């Protein structure tokens with residue numbers, strides 16, 4: 001922070017989306033007077049989007065909760081922090097005692113991934129609860145990519161990203177980074193980087209059922225029938241083998257399973273898959289040849305590639321194409337970042353590891369396998385509804401709004417209403433938290449320090465960046481990590497009045513002792529003593545990390561003090577090849593043909609000839625929104641109404657819809673009413689509606705959002721529909737009927 005004449009400048013890393021832009025805040029008398037891009041930030045280099053400036057609106061939002069709420073006789077009343085935790089202590093252990101540990105479910109949402117005070121404390125709470133019932137937004141999102149990566153490279157977050165500043169050819173499948181600003185790929189100012197790619201003669205190809213903002217800026221765009229990407233990619237892989245275009249290059253000795261792969265994909269020629277995906281065999285073959293013959297190329301996929309019943313296959317095949325064309329781990333290809341802290345692929349022995357396993361447990365009702373220690377969020381409602389041993393009776397939600405974010409939201413809302421006890425860590429009284437008995441509000445984002453634990457593992461360029469709290473917390477307001485620890489203490493039977501700092505010391509000492517041995521524990525703790533809470537865990541992780549000072553063994557190396565001293569960040573250079581060092585598979589090789597995925601090809605083969613439904617619906621993200629929770633911020637909510645369903649004019653004419661008219665959308669008896677927007681951006685037979693809307697439920701405190709509530713896309717979807725391998729929900733390409741409303 002620098003200060004002149006009563007005005008302070010503070011630097012922040014924006015935590016709204018995955019781009020992690022560096023911002024510059026102007027502060028006066030404890031208030032934010034301005035927010036702009038930090039032009040000196042080594043990573044985001046002066047980029048900001050409209051949401052970044054909305055940090056001020058969020059901070060000032062009168063609806064943002066500042067005191068805990070307790071539900072008394074069906075109505076929320078404000079309570080002190082002590083009363084709120086006393087209520088939890090009174091009720092939560094009682095449920096655990098009466099119904100067993102599995103009766104308490106934990107549900108974690110997207111902002112928890114951006115808040116290291118929440119994220120780093122979830123494992124402790126989960127261990128203290130001892131319940132198998134853990135659900136997160138990951139199974140609405142990226143679980144297929146994590147599973148595919150885990151199986152191939154041995155760690156859940158070993159996800160390669162396009163080396164965009166050096167590539168000549170980028171193919172994007174089911175992602176819209178021009179709007180989302182990148183995902184599983186931390187790439188602020190995608191627009192600028194894409195422009196530079198085209199300016200140096202490179203090509204950008206987008207495969208999407210909508211001509212998105214990204215597609216509009218690309219060299220070419222291919223409409224693909226939703227939910228058929230596995231077939232499209234299989235056509236490419238089969239062509240690579242058939243036309244002898246395979247080129248493993250430097251990875252030749254490092255890839256296991258190429259023969260098994262070749263045998264398994266044989267049935268999927270470009271000719272056989274073309275009718276299913278709506279892309280001609282000739283186009284598939286041309287693309288394949290271009291990919292194979294371009295020196296620097298990368299294929300990348302995102303949400304559209306994940307939210308389908310073959311999500312894991314699709315995400316695996318994306319990397320298969322990158323590997324077989326010699327573009328994985330090569331400059332300008334698809335590369336593995338090297339994060340300064342917390343990355344599993346920089347810890348332990350380089351080049352080999354235990355790999356990942358799934359299915360160690362099955363969910364009680366549907367028998368869905370656990371992946372990464374969690375069950376599919378699509379199983380949540382049934383786990384609450386269906387009686388029996390292990391039925392979920394109580395819930396802790398952490399920064400999540402599954403009533404809008406998860407499929408079949410209305411069913412889930414009904415299930416939440418039947419719980420005996422529910423605690424929500426959230427900042428709003430919204431569609432989900434209105435079902436809670438106690439709401440523990442997180443402080444304003446500006447009142448916390450920030451380090452992106454997960455996202456710094458997906459960066460377009462390696463970087464170390466941290467920001468301290470920009471403003472002090474109001475008197476009495478705990479930070480979220482303290483709330484997490486107090487909940488943990490309650491679950492452990494140590495009481496709500498626990499000294500959280502002492503408990504934090506205990507946990508940390510145990511963790512250090514486990515790794516370092518008793519002798520050095522005191523010395524390590526002492527070395528970290530200038531930091532508290534998540535900052536202390538971060539200092540430990542940086543010091544032990546690949547660039548770390550190793551507690552003095554590498555005096556030139558990094559620690560949190562050095563990182564914090566550089567508010568513009570420390571550039572750690574462009575991505576560099578990392579195979580084999582980053583591998584953590586038992587074989588020490590890239591597993592290009594994991595058994596589970598080869599077996600799943602049988603399911604795909606049996607399904608190859610399926611007829612496309614006449615009309616399907618897909619989702620869409622919008623620049624001035626972020627999932628379900630930014631519709632209450634004035635700067636973002638203003639302007640034209642955005643929760644419209646985009647319909648191709650051909651379809652509109654057939655159905656009898658006009659621009660601005662209203663329509664009913666129905667899927668298997670579930671239905672919503674929406675406003676129509678005609679658009680030739682849409683592939684015929686496909687309509688698009690953004691998710692995260694439907695703010696018209698009773699008992700919430702979202703004044704502005706309720707003025708223009710929109711409709712909940714997820715109210716249409718079947719929560720039983722998922723990718724059986726990853727447990728990811730199908731949220732795209734679902735068959736619907738549309739009828740005009742007079």
Ligand SMILES: Nc1nc2c(c(=O)[nH]1)N[C@H]1C(S)=C(S)[C@@H](COP(=O)(O)OP(=O)(O)OC[C@H]3O[C@@H](n4cnc5c(=O)[nH]c(N)nc54)[C@H](O)[C@@H]3O)O[C@H]1N2
Pocket residue numbers: 108109110111115137140141303398399400401402404405406425426427428430441442443445480619620626627628629691692713714731
């Ligand atoms: N149909 C369809 N559904 C989708 C998607 C889609 O593309 N289509 N996308 C999916 C994806 S990718 C995701 S990530 C999920 C998101 O799923 P969720 O994470 O469940 O939903 P969000 O809308 O992000 O809700 C975040 C919640 O966190 C709260 N919150 C915000 N900041 C903080 C904070 O600092 N502390 C605390 N304690 N709470 C906070 C908000 O008030 C809100 O209640 O939605 C998924 N749902």
Ligand SMILES: Nc1nc2c(c(=O)[nH]1)N[C@H]1C(S)=C(S)[C@@H](COP(=O)(O)OP(=O)(O)OC[C@H]3O[C@@H](n4cnc5c(=O)[nH]c(N)nc54)[C@H](O)[C@@H]3O)O[C@H]1N2
Pocket residue numbers: 017018110141173174175176177179180181182183207208209210212224225226227228229302303304305308618619620621622623624625626627732733
């Ligand atoms: N402005 C803004 N930014 C965000 C968010 C936000 O809500 N608003 N959310 C953040 C989050 S949580 C995430 S996970 C990321 C997501 O980031 P992205 O994945 O880049 O964003 P989406 O808009 O969901 O892109 C999915 C694309 O897939 C297409 N699609 C749908 N079905 C299919 C299909 O079957 N096949 C193919 N090939 N394409 C298909 C859709 O038309 C859409 O263009 O964005 C993050 N950034």
Ligand code: SF4
Pocket residue numbers: 014015016017018019020021047048049050051052053181188
């Ligand atoms: S792109 Fe994302 S990280 Fe950057 S300012 Fe916008 S919301 Fe914040």
Ligand SMILES: [Mo]
Pocket residue numbers: 110141
């Ligand atoms: Mo997400």
